[in-house]
Amino acid sequence: MRVLVAPDEFAGTLTAPQAAAAIAEGWRRQAPDAEVDLAPVADGGPGFVGVLHAALGGELVAATVDGPFGEPVPAAWLLAGDTAYVESAEACGLALARDGRAEDASSRGVGELVAAAVAAGARRVVVGVGGTATTDGGAGLLAALGAHADRPLDQGPAALAGLGAVDLSAARARTADVELVVAADVTAPLTGLFGTVRASGVERGIAEERVVVVDAVLEAWARVAGRRAALEPGAGAGGGIGYALGLLGGRTTSGVDLVLEAVDLPARARRADVVVTGEGRFDHTSRTGKAPHGVARVAEAALRPCVVVAGEVLVGAREMRALGVEAAYAVVDDVGAHGALDRAYDALVVTAARVARTWAR
Numbered sequence: 001m002r003v004l005v006a007p008d009e010f011a012g013t014l015t016a017p018q019a020a021a022a023i024a025e026g027w028r029r030q031a032p033d034a035e036v037d038l039a040p041v042a043d044g045g046p047g048f049v050g051v052l053h054a055a056l057g058g059e060l061v062a063a064t065v066d067g068p069f070g071e072p073v074p075a076a077w078l079l080a081g082d083t084a085y086v087e088s089a090e091a092c093g094l095a096l097a098r099d100g101r102a103e104d105a106s107s108r109g110v111g112e113l114v115a116a117a118v119a120a121g122a123r124r125v126v127v128g129v130g131g132t133a134t135t136d137g138g139a140g141l142l143a144a145l146g147a148h149a150d151r152p153l154d155q156g157p158a159a160l161a162g163l164g165a166v167d168l169s170a171a172r173a174r175t176a177d178v179e180l181v182v183a184a185d186v187t188a189p190l191t192g193l194f195g196t197v198r199a200s201g202v203e204r205g206i207a208e209e210r211v212v213v214v215d216a217v218l219e220a221w222a223r224v225a226g227r228r229a230a231l232e233p234g235a236g237a238g239g240g241i242g243y244a245l246g247l248l249g250g251r252t253t254s255g256v257d258l259v260l261e262a263v264d265l266p267a268r269a270r271r272a273d274v275v276v277t278g279e280g281r282f283d284h285t286s287r288t289g290k291a292p293h294g295v296a297r298v299a300e301a302a303l304r305p306c307v308v309v310a311g312e313v314l315v316g317a318r319e320m321r322a323l324g325v326e327a328a329y330a331v332v333d334d335v336g337a338h339g340a341l342d343r344a345y346d347a348l349v350v351t352a353a354r355v356a357r358t359w360a361r
Helices: 016-030 049-055 088-092 108-119 141-144 169-174 196-200 208-225 243-245 254-260 265-270 291-301 317-322 333-343 345-358
Strands: 002-005 033-038 061-064 073-078 083-087 123-130 179-184 249-254 274-282 308-315 327-330
Touching: 002 016, 002 265, 016 033, 016 265, 016 274, 016 345, 049 083, 049 254, 061 088, 061 108, 073 088, 073 108, 083 108, 088 108, 088 123, 108 123, 108 308, 123 243, 123 254, 141 208, 141 243, 179 243, 179 254, 196 208, 243 249, 243 291, 249 254, 254 265, 254 291, 265 291, 274 291, 274 345, 291 308, 308 333, 308 345, 327 333, 327 345, 333 345
Parallel strands: 002 033, 002 274, 083 123, 123 179, 179 249, 274 308, 308 327
Antiparallel strands: 061 073, 073 083
């Protein structure tokens, strides 16, 4: 039997390659003769650059940039040919968040990575946008590229209150000869009922009672910087990093689709008998540009069944089918919530073996 294992990271516990290895180990415990093809994936969030480096080769370039609160953080971007790949989460990911400071978090470090790629001669810069701690409308990114305003742009959304004018000319000139691509994990606009603050602000640490206030700040920011770009699907990716890159002429694409093409997943799915994907939490957001939905679509096109292994499964059978998933299995059902977090790799092995008992032949 041929099994294609293509999970995303299990946020906070396992990288995508670690998750793939655990699923493969569990499957082989139950079906030792299975041919298992490991294809870890990403959707633009954490792991984006690592997965693409494994698939495309190229040169990883080390950098030190400003973290979300101005502290130096190590990061790396990938240069493959004349295309650079940047991972926003390396500069301002949720792992760098600080309790109580969500409204001070800046995307400046992402702009510094883009600037480094442009300075190195990249003609195309693809920015993976997902898993960030920032909700600053990409203002910090623009500041790093030379934008100026009458309020600080690189001190988070709190500092944008009262903004009256912004000059993007230097940032636009700096990126004028470069194709900018936003590899987004969501299709949310910048503001409004389905905007980035209402969709993910609390997850990033914004207090519930402040969600409306921060959304209004971003609405005002968009009125000054450019309203039309704020309405585009994906403008809300990364707390507005998608919006900022759109102001510079960037176009938005699906991060997971970009990765799946790079790892040649369609051809690999056609060679498999079953496709296994996964992530930390399989819930309603999984259909908005996340990896499992993308993998399931590839499996469906190849006429192969797709099953999900996740830390938690929070969707019902009907929604699961709508996503193109045959079945989903939760690690917490086998080992409990503490076991899923404290012994993440071993717990995933156990659940993968349970999946194989049903699907191996």
